[in-house]
Amino acid sequence: xxxxxxxxxxxxxxxxxxxxxxxxxxxxxxxxxxxxxxxxxxxxxxxxxxxxxxxxxxxxxxxxxxxxxxxxxxxxxxxxxxxxxxxxxxxxx
Numbered sequence: 001x002x003x004x005x006x007x008x009x010x011x012x013x014x015x016x017x018x019x020x021x022x023x024x025x026x027x028x029x030x031x032x033x034x035x036x037x038x039x040x041x042x043x044x045x046x047x048x049x050x051x052x053x054x055x056x057x058x059x060x061x062x063x064x065x066x067x068x069x070x071x072x073x074x075x076x077x078x079x080x081x082x083x084x085x086x087x088x089x090x091x092x093x
Contacts, residue, residue: 002077004086005030008070009063014093017062021086023077031066035088061090 007030008019017035024030034041034050041052043066050057050064063069 001079002081002083003030003073004075004077006072006074007031007033007035008072009035010068011060011062013060014091015061016091018089018091020088021074022084023081023086024083027071027073029083030071031069033083033085035062035085035090037085037088 002023002025004021005024005027006019006021009017011017020033020035022030022033024033032043034043039052041050041057043049044051047056048065050062
């Protein structure tokens with residue numbers, strides 16, 4: 001069964017995500033989820049950075065490294081919940 005996690009980043013200012021809640025198998029999977037739900041972004045251990053498709057993603061809306069985010073387990077997901085973002089907080093400029 002999936003767990004629920006609160007993931008908090010360090011990005012500040014306008015047009016940034018401060019945090020999100022997600023469903024994942026464990027803390028490491030939660031750490032590798034990007035808060036943007038409208039594009040396909042994935043963490044690449046090989047590139048040590050975010051990729052959008054196969055291209056490196058350079059944007060300041062979220063932490064550039066998974067090592068700078070704080071992940072806290074907050075509960076257990078319902079059976080019908082899939083891995084991914086439940087909700088995220090974006091601070092538009």
